[in-house]
Amino acid sequence: MEFRKRLLATLRAIEPVLRVEGVLVVGSEVPNLLEAGAASTLVVSQDVDIGVPVSVHAEVKRILPSLRGLKPSPEEPSVWLPETPALIEVNFLGMDPSRLDAADTYVLKDTVLPLLVFGPLSLIRAAPPIDVDGLHIPVPRLAGLLIEKLVTDRTGEKGDRDLLVALGLITLATEADFANAANLFVSLSGELRHTVRSNLTVLSLLDPRPGMPDPRPQRQAVAALLARLEATGAEQ
């Protein structure tokens, strides 16, 4: 089954959760969903991340038993595993606006839905939800997700994959998105601004990976974004 169908079937399976105020699809599937008609050609992973504000954790928890086709992983109950190949894995993550830095990452302990509350996710803001085949999909504003991917320091394969998500967002960004990203960049601490710039240079020099978007044709767009962020006058 093609990936787009599995992604949308999964989102349909968890749509009651997606209708809770503040819940957002975050992470690697957002570029796929933001493509025209959620074309999902920018596949970089086989799971979907769902951001849950800690303020609505209890409400989401109440809904979970009604979901069909997925069940929590015994080893890591914030991960819900598909019971059929027609669906993909769902990862629930916590969002806490009082935390910004990765150094503030913590675990919201809960017997039903424990969450890794990852600081930089609080950079994300909701965009108007998109509608795909009648499915309500709450997505974040592109700029916030882009900066979140670029402030997040990761290593190895996972780190490169996250940077390729940032690449997917850069290919989809409008002038307004880049302007918003620059505004967000200026609001960051010097350390996080440096991390953004550093990650852009890494992205610019990444080798292509099988099954992932080739970063080489987008090198100029990456360089332009770096130049734009540096032109804000923030730390050189």
Next chain:
Amino acid sequence: MTTVALERRAREARSRAAVRAWQYRQRHHAHGVWFGLRRILTQAAEAYAIDAVEAGALLDEGMLAEPVGSKLEPPKTVIFVPQARLATLVSRRALPLRLGGEMLEARCIALVRW
């Protein structure tokens, strides 16, 4: 149900943040050199290894060596060169724009800006 895996991932995220903070403090020292090199390579559409004689000629013409090159050991001469002048460099050999062996081994590098 257990949160062991989540606790481990949270610890890893906090550890990476601590490393990042150290790297930021080191940005004007040795660690920052790699960022500096990546940054100028990001600004380049093309990169070429050239020989020392032609690199010297470019400097004699008034082109500037990028400061980050002198901070590497052994030092590199890295120069942004106009496309037209690049075409006259007989020793030029295209380098892939990544921090791979060829780039790191080249002593003199000509870059073309976007």
